[in-house]
Amino acid sequence: MAIKLNVNGKQVAAEAAPDTPLLWVLRDRLALTGTKYGCGGGYCGACTVHVDGAPARSCQLPVSAVAASPIATIEGLEERHPELLKVWVEKNVAQCGYCQSGQLMSAAALLDAKPEPTDADIDAAMAGNICRCGTYVRIRAAIHQAAAQRNGE
Amino acid sequence: MNQQAITATPPAAGALANLSRRHFLGASGALVLGACLPVASANPKAKASVPFQPNLFLSLGPDGTVRVTAHRSEMGQGVRTALAQIIADELEADWSRVAVDQAPGDAKYGDQNTDGSQSILRNYDRLREAGASARLMLRQAAAARWQVPVEEVRAVNHQVTHAASGNSADYGELAGDAAALPIPAQPALKAIGEHRYIGKAVVHVDAADIVRGKGVFGADVHLPNMATAVVVRCPWLGGGVKRILNEPKEAPGLVAIETLEPAPSAGPVFAPLGGVAVVAEDTFSAMRVARDLQIEWTDSPNRGFASDELRSALRSALEKPGAKVPGAEKGDVEAAFQGGGKQLSAIYETPFLAHAPLEAPVAVADVSVAEKRCAVRAPLQDPQAARGLIAQSLGYPLESVSVTPTLLGGAFGRKSKPDFALEAVELSRRLGRPVRVQWLREDDIRHDYFHAASAQFHRAVIDERGLPQAWLQRTAFPSITTVFAAQASAPAGWELEMGFSNLPYETPNRRMESAGIRAGVRIGWLRSVCNIFHAFSANVFADEMAAAAGRDAIEHRLAMLPKAGKLAVPGMQPPPGHELDVERFRHVIERVRALSEWARPRPEGTGLGFAVHHSFRSYVATVLEASVVDGRPRVSNAYMVLDCGTFVNADTCRAQMEGAVVFGLSLALHGDIAMRDGAVLQSNFHDYPMLRMAEAPATKVELVPAQDRLPAGVGEPGVPPVAPALVNALFAATGKRHRSLPIRV
Numbered sequence: 001m002a003i004k005l006n007v008n009g010k011q012v013a014a015e016a017a018p019d020t021p022l023l024w025v026l027r028d029r030l031a032l033t034g035t036k037y038g039c040g041g042g043y044c045g046a047c048t049v050h051v052d053g054a055p056a057r058s059c060q061l062p063v064s065a066v067a068a069s070p071i072a073t074i075e076g077l078e079e080r081h082p083e084l085l086k087v088w089v090e091k092n093v094a095q096c097g098y099c100q101s102g103q104l105m106s107a108a109a110l111l112d113a114k115p116e117p118t119d120a121d122i123d124a125a126m127a128g129n130i131c132r133c134g135t136y137v138r139i140r141a142a143i144h145q146a147a148a149q150r151n152g153e
Numbered sequence: 154m155n156q157q158a159i160t161a162t163p164p165a166a167g168a169l170a171n172l173s174r175r176h177f178l179g180a181s182g183a184l185v186l187g188a189c190l191p192v193a194s195a196n197p198k199a200k201a202s203v204p205f206q207p208n209l210f211l212s213l214g215p216d217g218t219v220r221v222t223a224h225r226s227e228m229g230q231g232v233r234t235a236l237a238q239i240i241a242d243e244l245e246a247d248w249s250r251v252a253v254d255q256a257p258g259d260a261k262y263g264d265q266n267t268d269g270s271q272s273i274l275r276n277y278d279r280l281r282e283a284g285a286s287a288r289l290m291l292r293q294a295a296a297a298r299w300q301v302p303v304e305e306v307r308a309v310n311h312q313v314t315h316a317a318s319g320n321s322a323d324y325g326e327l328a329g330d331a332a333a334l335p336i337p338a339q340p341a342l343k344a345i346g347e348h349r350y351i352g353k354a355v356v357h358v359d360a361a362d363i364v365r366g367k368g369v370f371g372a373d374v375h376l377p378n379m380a381t382a383v384v385v386r387c388p389w390l391g392g393g394v395k396r397i398l399n400e401p402k403e404a405p406g407l408v409a410i411e412t413l414e415p416a417p418s419a420g421p422v423f424a425p426l427g428g429v430a431v432v433a434e435d436t437f438s439a440m441r442v443a444r445d446l447q448i449e450w451t452d453s454p455n456r457g458f459a460s461d462e463l464r465s466a467l468r469s470a471l472e473k474p475g476a477k478v479p480g481a482e483k484g485d486v487e488a489a490f491q492g493g494g495k496q497l498s499a500i501y502e503t504p505f506l507a508h509a510p511l512e513a514p515v516a517v518a519d520v521s522v523a524e525k526r527c528a529v530r531a532p533l534q535d536p537q538a539a540r541g542l543i544a545q546s547l548g549y550p551l552e553s554v555s556v557t558p559t560l561l562g563g564a565f566g567r568k569s570k571p572d573f574a575l576e577a578v579e580l581s582r583r584l585g586r587p588v589r590v591q592w593l594r595e596d597d598i599r600h601d602y603f604h605a606a607s608a609q610f611h612r613a614v615i616d617e618r619g620l621p622q623a624w625l626q627r628t629a630f631p632s633i634t635t636v637f638a639a640q641a642s643a644p645a646g647w648e649l650e651m652g653f654s655n656l657p658y659e660t661p662n663r664r665m666e667s668a669g670i671r672a673g674v675r676i677g678w679l680r681s682v683c684n685i686f687h688a689f690s691a692n693v694f695a696d697e698m699a700a701a702a703g704r705d706a707i708e709h710r711l712a713m714l715p716k717a718g719k720l721a722v723p724g725m726q727p728p729p730g731h732e733l734d735v736e737r738f739r740h741v742i743e744r745v746r747a748l749s750e751w752a753r754p755r756p757e758g759t760g761l762g763f764a765v766h767h768s769f770r771s772y773v774a775t776v777l778e779a780s781v782v783d784g785r786p787r788v789s790n791a792y793m794v795l796d797c798g799t800f801v802n803a804d805t806c807r808a809q810m811e812g813a814v815v816f817g818l819s820l821a822l823h824g825d826i827a828m829r830d831g832a833v834l835q836s837n838f839h840d841y842p843m844l845r846m847a848e849a850p851a852t853k854v855e856l857v858p859a860q861d862r863l864p865a866g867v868g869e870p871g872v873p874p875v876a877p878a879l880v881n882a883l884f885a886a887t888g889k890r891h892r893s894l895p896i897r898v
């Protein structure tokens with residue numbers, strides 16, 4: 001059946017069974033492949049998107065449950081957080097890059113909620129995102145720097 | 154610290170996104186991507202638009218864009234960037250005008266196996282020459298155009314200039330002329346001080362795509378009419394499908410249910426495991442059917458396999474003499490053990506590990522039976538080997554098969570084995586449409602080529618300085634060679650040369666022995682391979698010797714080294730320039746002592762642990778600062794010193810050391826794969842956890858400036874010293890010695 005969604009500020013329609021996780025609707029139906037499959041179990045955060053502005057694991061959300069909510073994915077992040085992306089590139093944070101969409105979505109949600117996050121805030125907000133390549137120290141530094149730049153303006 | 158960051162334009166977007174279906178199907182002869190075609194200068198009329206392609210690895214268009222062809226796979230180690238840096242450096246290209254294309258698997262590139270931390274080591278000279286010859290040709294083209302001696306013409310940062318006449322030209326303007334020139338045989342290379350990009354910190358060429366979600370990984374390849382398959386595999390190795398108990402007649406999105414035969418036990422290397430493939434129009438439809446499928450499997454000898462029993466067998470193997478490492482014996486260890494003195498012995502154990510790259514195996518194949526063609530895109534570390542195996546499996550000539558790597562979402566050795574690509578090929582062949590095979594995380598963890606479980610026994614007589622007067626080492630583990638040969642079990646020489654038979658420490662009496670055993674699972678190489686357990690046992694045992702004599706661990710280790718020189722170790726001798734060098738060993742130890750402020754007192758309950766290891770021709774020394782908080786080990790700081798000889802990207806080297814700390818701590822604290830009744834007990838990140846943000850220590854990295862030495866490995870050598878440094882730090886903090894991994898406090 002056709003499900004109407006609001007993704008990155010646009011109204012879109014996707015053919016999918018109601019129990020299909022949002023992740024697979026984004027990837028297979030809407031060609032928004034920036035959101036990644038890592039575990040399908042809510043453990044790794046590779047599939048993180050924003051639903052109603054809050055970070056959510058899209059592999060755990062049946063698409064029918066989010067039809068009424070604004071959804072944001074990595075593809076729309078630059079518009080809202082250009083400085084975060086810029087810092088991420090400058091600091092050469094990514095290694096393989098596979099986890100990074102999810103890391104960025106979690107980091108953006110953190111900065112939205114706490115413009116000056118502490119290390120403990122970062123530990124808590126990023127706890128759901130695994131990076132097998134081990135880019136954590138750079139993620140932490142990039143979040144701090146993005147926060148500083150935003151607040152400096 | 155060199156933090157000069159050079160940001161590249163995002164070239165990969167075009168490179169990967171432009172991989173059109175025409176390319177993919179290979180409808181034209183132009184299966185090669187980017188700059189791989191030979192010079193097409195035969196047609197003079199086409200001169201202006203002919204790109205300048207003096208070799209396989211670079212081309213220069215009339216607009217001045219330099220396209221580098223990366224023939225090695227990118228898995229986060231920064232190889233696409235590093236290869237481009239080498240070429241751009243000698244070419245004197247403007248980095249903002251360099252783009253990178255990915256090469257398909259093709260023997261014309263030479264070795265493409267992105268494995269063993271060898272990409273730079275094997276390609277440094279040839280890529281420098283590729284860049285340098287192109288630069289010389291551009292100078293020659295300008296000299297001819299301006300009628301001046303080539304010696305007076307300079308080529309710097311994408312511009313060719315002639316000072317006396319005031320002439321200048323952009324590289325792009327000269328591309329057509331340069332394309333008509335003969336390729337110089339031995340172009341002069343830059344001197345060490347002249348490098349523009351080599352040795353500098355350069356942001357990865359794919360970074361800009363990645364932060365926008367535009368990097369193309371295996372599952373991001375989408376072809377028209379493509380179906381997706383999820384394969385249910387037998388829990389034990391070698392089992393086949395007896396019957397499907399509840400095969401659905403129809404289900405939403407279901408295309409087909411296909412039985413795949415298991416690989417014969419002595420079958421081709423890297424053959425798929427077999428199972429039941431659920432093919433559907435989309436991923437979730439396949440997952441849903443696969444999840445509910447009930448399958449009766451046939452038996453196999455591996456059905457009884459239990460990792461606990463293997464562990465006991467490894468321990469028993471250590472109780473008796475094993476096969477002596479040839480050429481390793483010195484003096485008489487038995488006599489020394491009879492002679493008394495202070496004696497020490499210990500057994501160390503490490504478990505099976507899964508690679509678990511965050512991107513599970515995935516592959517897209519498009520087979521046309523009518524045309525006898527096959528095109529594969531997948532995250533593969535060795536596209537050439539995959540191409541050969543695919544051609545063989547289809548019975549097609551090699552030229553009819555193209556295999557092009559996507560970005561790899563991590564690999565760590567897993568994606569050297571193209572079994573998952575072969576599954577996609579077989580299904581596409583049967584169904585007559587493009588098929589993506591998507592491994593689920595559970596499939597990845599249960600059906601990996603596992604890093605071998607192992608055990609080591611060390612026994613030594615030490616003197617009052619803690620130095621070994623006699624040292625017996627035994628190692629036992631299922632060898633990687635067991636996946637290549639049905640009867641193999643003994644560890645191979647190259648496995649022992651990974652941190653066992655090539656230790657640099659002095660002792661007058663020495664013997665090294667090894668024992669093999671077969672496991673009921675596939676064994677594979679994982680980032681740094683046997684160095685993981687050998688560095689672990691040797692570094693912890695050395696720390697135990699120091700502690701037994703009440704000595705400072707670093708002073709003691711320096712005293713264990715020979716005074717100086719290049720060491721001849723048992724086994725295969727490395728080529729000149731790569732000998733095990735005592736000075737370099739000593740230097741990284743001294744540098745990590747300084748970097749970590751080893752002598753500075755730490756708070757009560759916090760300990761420092763040291764380890765050092767030589768692998769992949771590089772030297773890494775590590776100090777970790779750790780304590781136990783709420784019953785759990787906590788690592789607050791990590792210090793890494795790397796000597797990898799010449800390095801290309803300083804920032805990548807740092808990143809690889811940072812990542813190695815996380816990888817090493819994951820295996821030290823969490824990694825544990827167990828099997829019972831032939832089946833793996835773990836399945837996902839909840840029961841095979843890895844390090845997360847809060848556990849990642851602050852990390853300081855120092856690179857030894859060694860641009861006058863040969864390049865060596867970077868991706869792997871940071872991993873081995875991490876786990877033993879942690880054990881040694883926890884001993885310093887708590888007085889408790891952990892001898893098996895993962896650490897349970």
Ligand code: FES
Nearest residue numbers: 038039040045059
């Ligand atoms: S894929 Fe959703 S949390 Fe891992």
Ligand code: FES
Nearest residue numbers: 097099131132133
């Ligand atoms: S960058 Fe590879 S998993 Fe995070």
